[in-house]
Amino acid sequence: MVIKKYTANNMNEALTRIRHELGKEAVIISQRKIKRPGIKGFFSSKLIEVTAAIENSTLGSSKKAEEKQSDDLFKESLHNFKRVMSKEIGTKKETEPAENNQLQAEVAEMKELLNKVIKNTDKGEAPEDELLTLIKDIDIDVQFYEELKTKVGDEDISDKFRKVIEDEIEISKDELSGNVVFVGPTGVGKTTTIAKLAGKLSLIDKKKVGLITVDTYRIGAVEQLKTYAEIMNIPFKVVITMKEMEEAVESMKDCDIVLIDTTGRSSKNTMQISELRAFVQKANPDSVNLVISATTKNRDIKTILEGYKELEYKSVIITKLDETSVYGCIYNIRKISKQPLRFITTGQNVPDDIKAPTKSDIIRFIFGEEALC
Ligand SMILES: Nc1nc2c(ncn2[C@@H]2O[C@H](COP(=O)(O)OP(=O)(O)OP(=O)(O)O)[C@@H](O)[C@H]2O)c(=O)[nH]1
Ligand SMILES: [Mg+2]
Structure with missing residues (x-):
């Protein structure tokens, strides 16, 4: 199972990217709104973070693409790491404040890249959506998750979930004859x-x-x-x-x-x-x-x-x-x-x-x- 997070402006954009990268077999396992980075994030519209999953066997070529992306990120991080370390060791004594700042920026950039690599490789760690957990607990098929999520929304999940299920169950009233x-x-x-x-x-x-x-x-x-x-x-x-x-x-x-x-x-x-x-x-x-x-x-x-x-x-x-x-x-x-x-x-x-x-x-x-x- 490959689990991957996507940040996008809206669900459509996220879905397009998911389909492109993971293929149409991919399933959405959670979604949440997140603030845009930085101070501007408080004032502008929110981003959406979507977690999608796909079985390794169905991933095919998109899996290879993802592995390559992970590899590339890793190589880039390693390269930066070496670059920063050699500077650090080679110029320790003569480091100027300006250079120090640049070094710090590079370390920060490297940290960020490493985090990306970790996220990409350490998949499946994302906290699960509450509704998804409920659905799985009672063995409702996850194929209905997206539909249920739309109907249930993000608040009062358990009450609304019960109501939605109640509305959808139908009992036959006809007498046998x-x-x-x-x-x-x-x-x-x-x-x-x-x-x-x-x-x-x-x-x-x-x-x-x-x-x-x-x-x-x-x-x-x-x-x-x-x-x-x-x-x-x-x-x-x-x-x-x-x-x-x-x-x-x-x-x-x-x-x-x-x-x-x-x-x-x-x-x-x-x-x-x-x-x-x-x-x-x-x-x-x-x-x-x-x-x-x-x-x-x-x-x-x-x-x-x-x-x-x-x-x-x-x-x-x-x-x-x-x-x-x-x-x-x-x-x-x-x-x-x-x-x-x-x-x-x-x-x-x-x-x-x-x-x-x-x-x-x-x-x-x-x-x-x-x-x-
Ligand atoms: N535990 C349990 N066993 C059941 C239940 N209903 C039927 N069975 C058992 O399931 C087995 C098959 O039952 P049948 O009624 O022969 O099944 P069928 O659908 O007529 O099977 P075919 O005629 O071969 O298509 C039997 O051992 C039954 O006792 C039930 O509600 N619970
Ligand atoms: Mg029979």
């Missing part, structure tokens, strides 16, 4: 979530529930849902072809809710996603829910949410919140999916470990005021 499809990556907990919902809806809410699964790849997964269906005495159909999907949906049209399970697909495999889309369309869904685990790495969340976009999911279910201790992922998922959150799941117990959270629940989780495990 009709044909409800669940899609999402392998192993995130789709089948378990459906079993939990089927239990609650049929046993507690006394709704007429049907179950359909296109989860045909692994017999075990089908058996899992079939067993729940038998225990709860609700209709269950396994679907292999699209025609069967149509027939299964038709056979359950007197149910209040039909929960439709699908096999986990890789969001990167567009063939699989398109095939799944065809099945989903045949089910004539009233809602499509994307299921994603809270343990998903930040960098994978985007790939998954975008890969599944084709399925036009209109709400999100976040599973396995019991397996993590920070909940910034809820914000990350909301920001990237742009869809409301419908349920969270917090364990393997059917039907208990599922919750339709309120916004204040989510805010308490995100800000670490309530833990789930």
Whole structure:
């Protein structure tokens, strides 16, 4: 990681220089206003000091340019140092006051250069921006830092930050009804979530529930849902072809809710996603829910949410919140999916470990005021 400070008249100028020197992969990690040097600084507009960072691997040629700059500075400092030292030693006794002043100026210049070298080489020491620290603490993706910084500003950071997050979280208010499809990556907990919902809806809410699964790849997964269906005495159909999907949906049209399970697909495999889309369309869904685990790495969340976009999911279910201790992922998922959150799941117990959270629940989780495990 290379971290570098830029002083500029405004953010635009700083960004232009950062992009030029570090490339467009560089991220801003902090910014602050600083006084211009000297007495004039009190009366003129402030400068902006921006700290930017980039991974060494992405730095490429700009890294070389920076190393060269660092080298050049170092050489210049060394040269000055030698020059000053040789003067000092060679002329110690005959030094005149005028010469003394020049010597002092040179020493000062050399100090400044050395400081630059130290700053350039001793990277990562800059004190971190308060908002950035907060964001990292709760695992909100740093890709949202700049946007949040603009909204939060520089004062009352923690209060404003909480308010901004609160404004951006959205909870789905629709009741589940009709044909409800669940899609999402392998192993995130789709089948378990459906079993939990089927239990609650049929046993507690006394709704007429049907179950359909296109989860045909692994017999075990089908058996899992079939067993729940038998225990709860609700209709269950396994679907292999699209025609069967149509027939299964038709056979359950007197149910209040039909929960439709699908096999986990890789969001990167567009063939699989398109095939799944065809099945989903045949089910004539009233809602499509994307299921994603809270343990998903930040960098994978985007790939998954975008890969599944084709399925036009209109709400999100976040599973396995019991397996993590920070909940910034809820914000990350909301920001990237742009869809409301419908349920969270917090364990393997059917039907208990599922919750339709309120916004204040989510805010308490995100800000670490309530833990789930
Ligand atoms: N800790 C924890 N485990 C869960 C949760 N939900 C599901 N699981 C577990 O995750 C594993 C996978 O769950 P499944 O429901 O089979 O996942 P799936 O999305 O249907 O998987 P595929 O059908 O293979 O795509 C099982 O061991 C579940 O018990 C949860 O909220 N917390
Ligand atoms: Mg499954």
